[in-house]
Amino acid sequence: MAERSESRIIYMKVWQAPIRIAHWLMFASVVTLGITGYLIGNPPFSAPGEASRIYTLGTIRFLHFLAGYVLLASFLLRLYWGFVGNRFSRWATMLPVRKWQWRWIWGETRSLLWPRIRYYAYTGHAPLGNLVYLLVYLGVLFSIVTGFTLYAHQQYTPFWRTLGAWGLALFGYNLNFVHLLHRLMLWFFAIFLVVHLYLVVYTVVVTRTTQIDTMISGKKFVFEEELAPEAEKP
Amino acid sequence: MGDGIQTLHTWERSGLLDDAWSRREFLKFCGRMAVLLGLSDAFIPRIARALETAIQNRRPSIVWLEFQDCAGNTESFTRADSPSVAQAVLEAVSLDYHETLMAAAGHRAEEARHKALEAHRGQVIVVVEGSIPTKDDGIYCTIGGKTALQIIREVEPYALVFVAVGTCAAFGGLPKANPNPTGAVGVEDVVRTKPVINLPGCPANPDVLMGLLVHYLVFNRLPDLDAQRRPLFAFGKRIHDTCERRPHFDAGQFALAFDDYGARQGYCLYKLGCKGPETYNICASLRWNMQASWPVKAGHPCIGCSERDFWDRFTPFYERLPEVRAFGVEQRADRLGGTLVGVTAVGVLAHALYTWAVRRAERKAEELAKKEGEAKPNPPEG
Structure with missing residues (x-):
């Protein structure tokens, strides 16, 4: 890495505005969904007083559905931007379909497990990160599908009835199973949150690259030579 | 309404009226049917007339087949302690074959079925109670030397529609529960050429069967069904959305045990494993036993008995979610x-x-x- 320190460092835009907006909307909505979802599935209280005067769980459910719509919107925004955004956000670059990506994934995994082994820093998401985020996006999609299937079964308009029937058919006409899968997604995101927060801090400390401020400003300090397409192949 | 009352007078004089119930009761029954089907009171005379015509002509013919069942739907229908209007109407229309209720037995009973089928080819409403075993050529349920499967095949050409009454007939029910030793299936998995209507429930609500019959008699067509072949008029909403304890759910008031303060206050049974949020049925609005009560009113969580494979999918009954x-x-x-x-x-x-x-x-x-x-x-x- 000695020659790297001699190369020119530039402050460049990596994450465009829609990516950052989608990221923080997803963060806010997933946290809201997690907390309210946990309370809906397992309300740890019994409110005193007359039912006609209180609407505690009703309000929690309202927040859950609202956050669900926010998550849907931010997911659609992210989905769209994966087709029109810069090269760091494209689905085409995120899919691990090339050999060098898998070589890189192995190299990154090795350096995570054996910290003595160093591996390269990457301007956007490194291939291992891309793989994890693809999995998370699939998780988001799965939560949206199961969540809106459950939501559809509370609405009795023709639109929601049709949607609910499709969703139910997808899961073998087992609404209780949909509930279970949706519930398990809460824990999927809880695990992701722990790993994600840790790896962000880890990356900042170990590779000395910016992470948290990059998701706010969108900018990152990058070695100039890394911008060359050849740099993608170690 | 005058026309309808006139009809009723004719009907009373016709001698077809069973002494078990009065004209007033009959009118109330017609009114309830109108409400059940979501019709205005203008339809009450039409319902009365349709029933009268059906009873006078003794058609359509109804054949009630029992396979792997507990006769619980029959029991529910007859409501042993007090003969219901619904049962009387059904018998008056033309219940030509019903193993539990008919007086005939053996060959004469089989003969009655044959006669009914031949006389109303393509017009028979076949009510099926109980699941149909398919394993080992269906030998686990035979009546008069014929397997349930053979009887269905025999009846199929004569049928107008198959009405699967109860969860067993609709979805396989308890006999189909894991490990399903007899290879039990519901009617919809066996009948190929005729429409099937599912009236699941353990047992099915007798008034819903009457509603279905009345709908057919009044409009001469079958009611709208959902994706699982259940009539929308009865299975269009979840228990949870029609439940009288729902305000307690929205408020966040729950019974945490069967003998706690919340249970005594009539709070929501969600945390005791109520499957109302997953179950489509009419129990909460129609209730049972002369509209006296239903499980949740009586303080027990819904176990989702009218849903597909509820025995495997909705257990443990007193937990919110299934085991992983x-x-x-x-x-x-x-x-x-x-x-x-x-x-x-x-x-x-x-x-x-x-x-x-x-x-x-x-x-x-x-x-x-x-x-x-x-x-x-x-x-x-x-």
């Missing part, structure tokens, strides 16, 4: 998820400490090398 079978251990979703999050957190912490230790050792080694380098009097240049 992982590593041979049955766990609750939340305990499993919480454990995984904990393991992840510990793993992350271990990784951080490990990385820090390795890096520290490296730094120490570097510093040591540096010091040794400085200690040397004349470091070589370049």
Whole structure:
């Protein structure tokens, strides 16, 4: 890495505005969904007083559905931007379909497990990160599908009835199973949150690259030579 | 309404009126049917007339087949303690064959079925109660030497429609529950050429069967069904959305045990495992036993008896969610998820400490090398 320190460092835009907006909307909505979802599935209280005067769980459910719509919107925004955004956000670059990506994934995994082994820093998401985020996006999609299937079964308009029937058919006409899968997604995101927060801090400390401020400003300090397409192949 | 009342007078004089119930009761029944089907009171005379015509002509013919069942739907229908209007009407219309209710037995009973079928080819409403075994050529349920499967095949050409009454007939029900030793299936899995209407429930609500019959008699067509062949008028909404305890759910008031303050206050049974949120049925609005009560009103959570494979899917009945079978251990979703999050957190912490230790050792080694380098009097240049 000695020659790297001699190369020119530039402050460049990596994450465009829609990516950052989608990221923080997803963060806010997933946290809201997690907390309210946990309370809906397992309300740890019994409110005193007359039912006609209180609407505690009703309000929690309202927040859950609202956050669900926010998550849907931010997911659609992210989905769209994966087709029109810069090269760091494209689905085409995120899919691990090339050999060098898998070589890189192995190299990154090795350096995570054996910290003595160093591996390269990457301007956007490194291939291992891309793989994890693809999995998370699939998780988001799965939560949206199961969540809106459950939501559809509370609405009795023709639109929601049709949607609910499709969703139910997808899961073998087992609404209780949909509930279970949706519930398990809460824990999927809880695990992701722990790993994600840790790896962000880890990356900042170990590779000395910016992470948290990059998701706010969108900018990152990058070695100039890394911008060359050849740099993608170690 | 005058026309309808006139009709009723004719009907009373016709002698078809069973002494079990009065004209007033009959009118109330017609009114209830109108409400059940979502019709205005203008339809009450039409319903009365349709029933009268049906009874006078003794058609359509109804054949009630019982297979792998407990006769619970029949029991529900006859409501042993007080003969209901619904039962009387059904018998008056033309219940030509019903193993439990008919007086005939043996060959004469089979003959009655044959006669009914031949006389109304393509017009018979076949009510099926109980599941149909398919394993080992269906030998687990035979009547008069014929398997349930053979009887269905025999009846199919004569049928107008198959009405699967009860969860067993609709979805396989309890006989189909794991491990399903008889290979039981519902009517919809066997009947290919005729429409099937599912009236699941354990047992099915007798008024819903009457509603279906009345709908056919009044409009001469079958009611709208949902994706699982259940009539929308009865299975269009979840128990949870029609439940009288729903305000307590929205308020966040729950019974936590069957004998606690919440249970006495009539709070929501959600936390005691109520499957109302997953179950489509009309129990909450129509109720049971002369509209006297229904499980949730009586203080018991809904077990979702009218849903597909409820015995396998909705158990444990007193838990919110089914068990997760992982590593041979049955766990609750939340305990499993919480454990995984904990393991992840510990793993992350271990990784951080490990990385820090390795890096520290490296730094120490570097510093040591540096010091040794400085200690040397004349470091070589370049």
